Amino acid sequence: MKEQHSVGIVVPQTAHFSDPLPLKSGGVLPQYDLVYETYGTLNAARSNAVLVCHALSGSHHVAGKHAESGAEGWWDNLVGPGKPLDTRRFFVIGVNNLGGCYGSSGPNCINPATGKPWGADFPFVTVEDWVDAQARLADRLGIERFAAVVGGSLGGMQALSWTLQYPDRVAHALVIASAPKLTAQNIAFNEVARQAILKDPEFHGGHYYEHGVVPTRGLALARMIGHITYLSDDAMGQKFGRALRHDKPVFSYDVEFEIESYLRYQGDKFAGFFDANTYLLTTKALDYYDPAFAYNGDLVAALGRAKADYLVVSFSTDWRFAPSRSREIVYALMHSDRRVSYTEIDCPAGHDSFLLDDPQYHGVLRAYIDNIRL
Amino acid sequence: MSFQRYDYDVIANWIEPGERILDLGCGDGSLLRYLGEVRQVRGYGVEKDPERVLACARNGINVIQIDMEEGLAGFDDGFFDHVIMSLSLQAMHNTQGILKEMLRVGREAVVSFPNFAYWRHRQAILNGHMPVSKNLPHQWYNTPNIRFFTIADFDDLCAQEGIAIRERLAFDEDKVITDEPNFLASVALYRLGRSDTPTG
Numbered sequence: 001m002k003e004q005h006s007v008g009i010v011v012p013q014t015a016h017f018s019d020p021l022p023l024k025s026g027g028v029l030p031q032y033d034l035v036y037e038t039y040g041t042l043n044a045a046r047s048n049a050v051l052v053c054h055a056l057s058g059s060h061h062v063a064g065k066h067a068e069s070g071a072e073g074w075w076d077n078l079v080g081p082g083k084p085l086d087t088r089r090f091f092v093i094g095v096n097n098l099g100g101c102y103g104s105s106g107p108n109c110i111n112p113a114t115g116k117p118w119g120a121d122f123p124f125v126t127v128e129d130w131v132d133a134q135a136r137l138a139d140r141l142g143i144e145r146f147a148a149v150v151g152g153s154l155g156g157m158q159a160l161s162w163t164l165q166y167p168d169r170v171a172h173a174l175v176i177a178s179a180p181k182l183t184a185q186n187i188a189f190n191e192v193a194r195q196a197i198l199k200d201p202e203f204h205g206g207h208y209y210e211h212g213v214v215p216t217r218g219l220a221l222a223r224m225i226g227h228i229t230y231l232s233d234d235a236m237g238q239k240f241g242r243a244l245r246h247d248k249p250v251f252s253y254d255v256e257f258e259i260e261s262y263l264r265y266q267g268d269k270f271a272g273f274f275d276a277n278t279y280l281l282t283t284k285a286l287d288y289y290d291p292a293f294a295y296n297g298d299l300v301a302a303l304g305r306a307k308a309d310y311l312v313v314s315f316s317t318d319w320r321f322a323p324s325r326s327r328e329i330v331y332a333l334m335h336s337d338r339r340v341s342y343t344e345i346d347c348p349a350g351h352d353s354f355l356l357d358d359p360q361y362h363g364v365l366r367a368y369i370d371n372i373r374l
Numbered sequence: 375m376s377f378q379r380y381d382y383d384v385i386a387n388w389i390e391p392g393e394r395i396l397d398l399g400c401g402d403g404s405l406l407r408y409l410g411e412v413r414q415v416r417g418y419g420v421e422k423d424p425e426r427v428l429a430c431a432r433n434g435i436n437v438i439q440i441d442m443e444e445g446l447a448g449f450d451d452g453f454f455d456h457v458i459m460s461l462s463l464q465a466m467h468n469t470q471g472i473l474k475e476m477l478r479v480g481r482e483a484v485v486s487f488p489n490f491a492y493w494r495h496r497q498a499i500l501n502g503h504m505p506v507s508k509n510l511p512h513q514w515y516n517t518p519n520i521r522f523f524t525i526a527d528f529d530d531l532c533a534q535e536g537i538a539i540r541e542r543l544a545f546d547e548d549k550v551i552t553d554e555p556n557f558l559a560s561v562a563l564y565r566l567g568r569s570d571t572p573t574g
Contacts, residue, residue, distance in 0.1 A: 311431075327440070327448055330438060330448075331448040331449065334418060334436075334438070334449075334453075335450055335453060337394075337416060339436050340418075340436055340438075341430070341431060341435075341436050341437050341438070342437070342438045342439055342440075343424075343427050343431075343437075343439045344439050344440075346424070360424050360428065363428050363431075364427065364428055364431050367428060367431035367432040368431050370432075371431075371432075371434045
């Protein structure tokens with residue numbers, strides 16, 4: 001039964017772009033690759049395309065399975081036949097963002113100018129740059145206008161940005177567990193994570209590839225910090241509490257509390273496959289995102305260009321991207337006369353709730369998506 | 375949607391085409407859907423209950439899931455032409471607060487509520503029981519209603535709060551009641567304004 005609801009085995013594709021991409025930082029990417037996956041079929045009117053944008057550690061592999069590794073897409077519970085984002089109706093696209101480490105051009109790729117890995121020389125990329133690159137991929141795929149752009153967390157920022165950068169090219173935006181900009185506290189968490197990487201002796205100014213090493217200790221620490229903020233206090237308490245590995249304190253810095261074991265495991269696992277430079281770049285993209293900045297902080301004015309309809313979703317226990325941040329988006333959209341719906345899902349899992357399949361959450365997504373006219 | 379409450383027409387008649395409407399306690403969004411069809415309003419509903427939010431999403435209604443007991447802090451002054459609260463005021467704790475908020479964010483407010491002084495309700499009390507009727511379908515132990523008030527009570531509150539009653543219609547079922555509404559009407563609908571602003 002479950003297989004019927006999976007898109008099955010999927011194969012990533014690569015699009016090469018030789019036109020330079022101007023970046024918000026003032027820099028230029030002379031040429032670049034984007035790795036992407038698609039699910040479902042583009043209809044004759046080319047009106048059923050949906051772009052799914054990934055968050056900090058996500059990738060183009062949104063749904064289905066990879067043949068060799070068996071790895072399941074990160075949002076497989078949402079995307080597939082009969083799922084809320086139904087691939088029998090929609091043509092769904094996942095793209096690995098620029099600066100990523102899953103095949104799209106990023107710091108771990110060869111810089112054509114030097115013949116060596118980009119490393120720290122890879123230019124700063126922003127949410128807006130990602131959207132520009134995604135728009136070029138849409139051009140390549142013959143998609144003039146997306147039925148919807150969907151994203152959670154940093155992906156939600158891209159969905160919002162799409163409606164501002166290309167107002168005529170997106171009908172609906174689903175902005176989930178996101179924010180119109182980070183708070184000082186959020187930037188602070190990112191900065192601690194970055195410092196952990198930057199201060200790792202094996203970072204080598206970002207050129208660790210040439211030294212044949214990886215700053216795994218810094219990257220693992222960064223992930224540990226991040227992971228704490230993605231879970232709620234209650235969820236962590238319920239899962240681990242104060243459980244002790246040896247049933248009593250043994251007065252050591254080795255793992256004693258189960259939460260320590262869990263965090264170390266998550267950190268080490270992440271450091272084993274993710275790229276430290278990508279982590280640095282991506283957290284900076286989060287920090288810089290602020291569409292109202294050019295409008296003296298007036299989000300309503302910033303949203304004035306938008307033409308899309310919106311669904312905004314938050315989660316009651318998400319303190320990294322709290323419901324109040326989503327409501328800022330909602331009220332600004334409403335005061336810009338945009339059609340917008342907002343739901344705050346009562347879910348105990350914190351920020352990571354957006355990746356789960358809570359029935360109310362997926363019910364609202366399904367209802368909203370079903371009403372999208374093609 | 376075939377189902378249509380008789381009070382929908384009254385509300386629609388108080389609204390100009392294309393207005394911005396906020397419906398507090400919008401349920402499944404059927405009133406907003408109706409006003410969209412007959413008045414082409416730009417409508418938003420506020421609803422707390424998850425099931426009803428889901429129903430709104432299915433009905434394609436703009437719904438904002440917040441608890442209006444906490445006020446309407448995110449809504450700008452005077453943004454809406456009409457703020458509606460249909461048969462929900464009797465279930466709100468913060469009666470004065472929400473009326474004030476409705477007239478802050480809206481040019482006018484439209485409020486409807488069951489009249490607890492309706493003669494059948496009085497009869498029920500005389501017979502020794504809390505009223506149960508079409509408009510008060512719950513038993514005393516499971517009713518969501520927490521404020522039990524009458525047309526006369528509401529008139530007094532409006533006077534006390536400086537709220538201008540621009541129009542009032544009272545009904546027994548779908549029949550308009552003009553004489554002795556506090557005795558003969560089961561439901562009342564009010565069009566309210568700020569007494570310091572000119573009549574619209």
